[in-house]
Amino acid sequence: MKEVRLKLGNSSYDIYIGAGLIVQIGQLLKKAGLDGKAVIITNPKVKSLYGDVIEQNLTGEGFKVIVLQIPEGEEQKSLEVAGSLYRELSTFYAERTTPIIALGGGVIGDLAGFVAATFLRGVPFIQIPTTLLAQVDSSIGGKVAVNYGRLKNKIGAFYQPRMVISDINILKTLTPEDLSDGLAEAIKYGVIWDKELFSFFESNIDRIKALDESLVEEVVFRSAKIKAEVVEKDERDFAIRNILNYGHTIGHGIEAVSEFKVQHGEAVAIGMIAAGKISHKMGILDKNELIRLESVIKQAGLPTKVPDLDAGKIIDAIKHDKKILKCKVRFILPKSIGSVFITEEVNLSLIREALID
Numbered sequence: 001m002k003e004v005r006l007k008l009g010n011s012s013y014d015i016y017i018g019a020g021l022i023v024q025i026g027q028l029l030k031k032a033g034l035d036g037k038a039v040i041i042t043n044p045k046v047k048s049l050y051g052d053v054i055e056q057n058l059t060g061e062g063f064k065v066i067v068l069q070i071p072e073g074e075e076q077k078s079l080e081v082a083g084s085l086y087r088e089l090s091t092f093y094a095e096r097t098t099p100i101i102a103l104g105g106g107v108i109g110d111l112a113g114f115v116a117a118t119f120l121r122g123v124p125f126i127q128i129p130t131t132l133l134a135q136v137d138s139s140i141g142g143k144v145a146v147n148y149g150r151l152k153n154k155i156g157a158f159y160q161p162r163m164v165i166s167d168i169n170i171l172k173t174l175t176p177e178d179l180s181d182g183l184a185e186a187i188k189y190g191v192i193w194d195k196e197l198f199s200f201f202e203s204n205i206d207r208i209k210a211l212d213e214s215l216v217e218e219v220v221f222r223s224a225k226i227k228a229e230v231v232e233k234d235e236r237d238f239a240i241r242n243i244l245n246y247g248h249t250i251g252h253g254i255e256a257v258s259e260f261k262v263q264h265g266e267a268v269a270i271g272m273i274a275a276g277k278i279s280h281k282m283g284i285l286d287k288n289e290l291i292r293l294e295s296v297i298k299q300a301g302l303p304t305k306v307p308d309l310d311a312g313k314i315i316d317a318i319k320h321d322k323k324i325l326k327c328k329v330r331f332i333l334p335k336s337i338g339s340v341f342i343t344e345e346v347n348l349s350l351i352r353e354a355l356i357d
C-alpha cells in the first residue's frame with residue numbers, strides 16, 4: 001500500500017492506494033477514530049460488484065451499516081436527490097459522528113460529499129473512488145457539488161474527506177472507455193507538473209491500459225501526489241489550482257456542443273492538444289513536444305481531433321463557460337512538457353485555427 005498525506009492543517013488527510021484495500025476499510029475507519037453507525041452511498045452497479053464485501057467488512061468491525069443506492073447518471077447530482085438522502089439519513093438516526101462513505105465514481109463522490117458537507121452542518125466523509133477518474137482526480141481536494149438546472153457543479157462546498165481509499169483492483173471492472181477517461185486526467189498531471197510522469201506514460205501506456213497492477217498503482221500514486229500538492233498550495237482555487245483546468249477550457253466547450261455525447265476525458269484530451277497547438281502557434285511549445293503529447297494521447301485510446309462539431313459553436317460555448325474573466329478567456333497552456341502558464345491573451349482566431357487544424 002502507498003500513502004499520500006494531503007496537508008491542510010486540521011483538515012489534513014491520508015490517501016491510501018493499493019490492491020485489495022476494500023477488505024481493510026473497517027480497520028482504516030477505526031484507526032481514524034470512527035465507530036458506531038456508517039452510511040454507504042453508492043449505485044446499483046457498484047453495489048452489486050463491491051457493496052457486499054465492504055458492508056460485510058464494516059459489519060465485521062462492529063459498524064451498524066446502511067447502504068443507500070441512487071440510480072446511475074450525472075442527473076442524480078441534484079438537490080432533489082440530496083433531499084431524499086437527507087430523509088433516509090434521518091430515518092437511520094445518523095448522527096454528527098456518523099461517517100458517510102462515497103462508494104463509486106465522481107458522480108457518487110460529488111453527491112455524497114455534498115450531502116456529508118451539509119447534513120447536520122457536516123458529518124465525516126470517506127471517499128472510496130471506484131473509477132480511475134475518481135481515484136486520480138475527483139476524490140481528492142474537497143470539491144463537492146450538485147448541479148442545478150444549467151449550473152453544473154455550481155452548488156457546492158469545499159469539504160475535505162477524512163480519508164480516501166483507492167483500491168486498484170476495483171478498476172478491473174471498468175469499461176476501456178471509462179479507463180481512458182481517467183487516463184486523460186492522469187496524463188494532464190504529467191503535462192502540467194511532472195515531465196517524468198509524462199515519460200512514464202510514454203514507456204508504459206500499453207501495460208497501464210492492460211491494468212498491470214504495480215504500474216496502475218504508480219499512476220494513481222503519482223497523480224494523487226500532484227493533485228494533493230496543488231490543493232495544499234491553493235485549496236479554494238483562486239490561483240495555482242487553476243492549472244488543473246488544462247485541457248478543460250476547450251474540453252468543456254466540446255462537451256457542451258456535443259450535448260455531452262463526447263465523454264469528459266475525450267473532450268479534455270482534445271482540449272489538451274488544442275491548447276498545445278495554441279502554445280506552439282504562439283511560438284512557445286516546441287513542435288517535438290506537441291508530437292509527443294499527441295502520441296501519448298492517441299496511445300491512451302483517446303481522440304486527438306475535434307469530432308464533427310462546429311468550431312464557431314465551440315468558441316461560443318467557451319465564451320459562456322466559467323473561465324471567462326472580464327470578457328477574456330483564461331487558458332492554461334503548456335510551456336514545455338511538465339510546465340504550464342496561465343494567460344488571458346489568446347486570440348479567438350488562434351483558438352479557431354487550433355480547433356480545425
Ligand SMILES: NC(=O)c1ccc[n+]([C@@H]2O[C@H](COP(=O)([O-])OP(=O)(O)OC[C@H]3O[C@@H](n4cnc5c(N)ncnc54)[C@H](O)[C@@H]3O)[C@@H](O)[C@H]2O)c1
Binds near residue numbers: 077108143
Ligand atoms: N469534485 C471534483 O473535483 C471533480 C473532478 C472531476 C470530475 N468530477 C465529477 O465527476 C463526475 C464524473 O465521474 P466519473 O467519470 O467517475 O463518472 P461516474 O461516476 O458516472 O462513473 C462512470 C461509470 O462507471 C461506473 N462504475 C464506477 N465504478 C465502477 C467499477 N469499479 N467497475 C465498473 N463500473 C464502474 C458507474 O456506475 C458509471 O456508469 C462528474 O460529475 C464530474 O463533474 C468532480
Ligand SMILES: [Zn+2]
Binds near residue numbers: 185264268
Ligand atoms: Zn476533468
